[in-house]
Amino acid sequence: MNKMIIIVGPTASGKSDLAMILAKELNLEIINADAFQIYREINAGINKPTSQDLKEVKHHFINNKSINDEWNIKEFQKEINLLIENNPNKNYIICGGSNLYIDSIIKNYDLKEIDRNMEFGNMSTVQLWNKLNELDPEEAKKININNEKRIKQALRIILSLKQLKSEKDKKNKGCIFKYIIISVHVERNKLYEKINNRTIDMINMNWKGEVEDLIQDSNYKNNNALKAIGYNDVYEAIISNTNINVEKIQQKTRNYAKRQITWIRNKFNVDIIYDKEKNNLNEVIKKCKDFLNE
Template sequence: MKGIVIAGPTGVGKTELSIKLAKALNAEIISADSAQVYEEMNIGTAKIEEDEMQGIVHHMIDVVEPIKKYSVGDYQRKVDDILNSNEEKNVLLVGGTGLYIDSVVRGLSALPESDLAIREKLMSEDGDKLFEILKEIDPESAESIHPNNKRRVERAVEVFYQTGEKFSILSKKNIKGNNFKFLKVALERDREHLYDRINLRVEIMMQNGLLEEVRYLYEKYGDVLKKINIIGYSELISYINQELTLEDAKELIKKNSRNYAKRQFTWFKNDHEYIWYDLDKMTQDEIFSDILQRFNAL
């Protein structure tokens, strides 16, 4: 079973290429975007519209209500179910959320879900005392975790209490839930060109009714919506609450989107399995042909 990952920063141009490849390979597309799993958050997440899909089946879009917690573990389990029930089908995993992509391609660590009773007990402990416990049960973790990072210390101690195994060992054991082999490609552009595209996309989102979408969702869900902390929504909620002017909110959306793109670059560049294609130096047809050739040889 084979698939293709198409990764890259926000606004780079993943959607158009993914549709073209999906049509050529008779493939289905699985979104790897941590914002697009939320229902009703359409404009601000640049969610693909039905006519843009061109008949290609898309998964992992509109999965949960904005008020629901959704973890990378939830995402991994759902995508593995999709893959394991469609093993004869080619798939494209498309998006910019590196953690989501890695959970499918490499699997997640074998760490257990948090135990609230244990966590509450640990939260009540003095931080210095907790770090001394960590040094006794898992000196490797104590070497890598700063004593002031109490939440991380709590988690490492909690995992040991839950499993009897060291956090430093379990956190490096990944469990993969599917048998797919993925060709990993990533798209990039000249940095200034990408930032121009991001700025323009924010302007288009505003023209298409992003403020009205945020106002509607904020009235429907209240402050819970702020906790998701999705770019475009958080800034406009601040405007609605008269904490920012509309112009300042819009400029902040652009700035935060650009900073997010930088973080995405860093994440994907640190993974040397990716084959990079520069959309400012190659035509889409050239990239398309090269990916197909590499996929067929996989």
């Protein structure tokens, strides 16, 4: 059976750095669990592994798709299962910030076909949550009232399948691999400082120019790839001929990091906490080696 070392943590916490260290130390390949890094055309705003990283360690699901291709949690789960099926005794590192993607393979979600294009008119996020609470109060309790993306996803599942999301989750199959979870911890103030600095770095990487090239495609606004944090803000600055609101992107990213931290705390059973400030890398490496050698 395959073994997976799963690395989770908020954005800008250093997950990718740890994944590279462990991949080299343990001679493992990295599976990318990020909803956006798979797209070739977007780079500046999503903190992809560097070209040097990609040369040194084999990565899966990086630059494999065009922004016009379909990529979602169902596709991710299908591709992961295929990779495992074709390499039944191989071990990997899974690393990425899309916690729902990771949860889907840990719990082996039963992902029947749903209408992913279902829209809800001009309903506000609060109205959407109230609708979810009316249909499936158990599921509504699990989702922050401001998390529009997860609320819509739950409603699409309920309305497409005529089945409560909370009941559907209870029917998920068991995990098809063994795994341990490493959570990367960074003190909150330092994390926010890293987020703020990284946003500025992204702007300096010609993020605006990248989006200017992308909007030449008339289908730009319909691409799921451009739902990554900040892309719409850069787009709005371009079409309104104003400066990019850097502080707004920084705030959105900090809010996203908060949601990631909450998810990890409530959803994942973490085996190891990596804290660079506490210099516990050797402990993390030892536990990973012990796990792989079991």
